[in-house]
Amino acid sequence: MFTAADFIPKTYSSTIENGNFEWSAPSNIALVKYWGKKDNQIPANPSVSFTLNNCKTITKLAFEKKESKDAFSFDLLFEGKPKEDFKPKIRKFLERIEEYLPFLKDYHFTIDTHNTFPHSSGIASSASGMAALAMNFMSLEKKLNPEMTDDYFYQKASFLARLGSGSACRSVKGNVVVWGNQANIEGSSDLFGVEFPYAIHENFHNYQDTILLVDKGEKQVSSTVGHDLMHNHPYAYSRFAQAHENLDKLIAIFESGNIEEFIKVVESEALTLHAMMMTSMPYFILMKPNTLQIINAIWKFRAETKTPVCFTLDAGANVHVLYPENVSKKVLQFIKNELVGFCQNGQYICDEIGEGSQLIIDN
Template sequence: MTAQDFILKSYNSNVENGSVKWASPSNIALVKYWGKKEGQIPENPSISFTLSDCKTITQVTFSKKTGNNFSFDVYFEGEKNEAFKPKIQTFFERIETYVPFLKDYYFKIETSNTFPHSSGIASSASGMSAIALCLMDIEQSLSKVEVDNDYFNQKASFLARLGSGSACRSIEGELVVWGNNESAEGSDLYGVKFDGELHPNFHEYQDAILLVDKGVKQVSSTVGHKLMFDHPFAKERFSQAHNNLAKLIDVLISGDLKAFVEIVENEALTLHAMMMTSMPYFILMKPNTLEIINKIWEYRAKNMSNICFTLDAGANVHVLFPKAEKEQVYEFIKSELVAYCQNGHYICDSVGNGAKRL
């Protein structure tokens, strides 16, 4: 599959209006990608758990218009939001070749999140994938050629990637691989559902998201990715990610929880090590991030638990654990970790199966 295969060749321009609605989840990477090439292509492969409850719900209403320009408005939580428009404008410019009907219609984009606004959960993955799915749904209503579900998901993931790289991993679940690699079927162009036989140990895996800091990050992920261009350890990092992905694929099939913990935590800390050793260098973890990590290590050693943590490019901590430990771990979170969360806030989630049409 190449990018050319995603170009819509013909469509019915007589459709006057319509409306579509999708819910798309966020995801949490287990093997991280950090560093991008031109066109939102990752420097190294990644694999992520698709979440279940942390999702964006987006409705796109479209109506025929005249003029050769993009025309749209964005509403967030019922209020018109001008701040989101530049990102959507850039997104439309990037994908117009593949969805040429964009300038034929006015789009009213209404979006909301099931998780609290400014909660520290990155909503770009769920948000951009939800819009991409809506556009694919519209494409199907205009297209003269019917496509199968695989193509639909591949193109939705491809479009989402051009809005936000990690958004390409939010279309399907439970696990999605993104980036060419030798260990599992993968693509730089779109996310690919993990097709290995996932061990029952990882079914309904739990993710408690501890909200350490809800503020704006001092360095954005976009800037952080660019700092990998001249990073002294970039080559080794990309090699490490390939190796960790290969090991994790085996672990997901074998069910080795101890090895899972080691790989996932190593990936999280390596991600932040890249930030701390870039030029300019920066630190996104907060003191309470480290307090939580140390508490998790103490709890795991004391209780022979399979609890572990991972981090995105920020201060918040994703606490991962098997469903079998759910009751004990949430008691641990309430008694010992909630004190390190901003306003005591945390979110309970688990691994899900991807986006849904509403």
């Protein structure tokens, strides 16, 4: 397993003057939530997520060598238009990763990015965005160091993505990804995400995620602020212990295919995440009245029909409806009949488990 020091290159064996790459990277939805972090984007507890397939960021990176090497130089386009208000976040990311990619000041970059999901849909794009950018930078480093192994390439990409957005490290590779040290998961690390290394029952293959867009507005409290509020949280220690326990439970659940137990863990994790927000100081609530209406409707539908459908939440008001592929028709009819009315402008997105980042252009 690689350490942070392993990701600092000593020399490069090749040179390249210019070129471009394009990568897609998906969003992901955590089943066991990460909430709270230490310095350098290290998680306070481990997490595990489903990698999505349809909700992704596509980023093209064009690069050209420049004469002056004393500063970062880049242009940023979002959906084809200059996006100046995104630039400080990208500059901060470059500052964090320069130690690991010492060529960054050698080039002028043009970063052209867009999302496959609607802008301002309330779906967090930082994970997919930072993962896509990290993949592009790693493609450039691989040109400078052609001997690089695939294992090194993907683990370093996840490591770099984490420095831009913690959950981005789970958007690089694999359909089920673990991030954070967990004693019972071989190869797990605080430094990067790893593919879940054990058996996953066919019940969880092609799992579906329909995202109900309850509130597309900007969150009142950012995730960064929320994470910071865990430092002196009265329930932090218990919460971190609970995350380890639930991740252990999921190892057995994924192997056995026990969807009933899966539902218990996933829904409990979602509600615990929001309980941490409501019991921090200052306290805050990101759920909306319609979020609760949807949750209650899902519980009622599940009890009455015995359909194995459940919900999870990220740090916002939107609801991720999770269910096996073999009940898709029934669940989608339920969503159309009973849940769409709780969505802003009736909007929802159908997604499913995917495979991670994909290279589109290598030129």
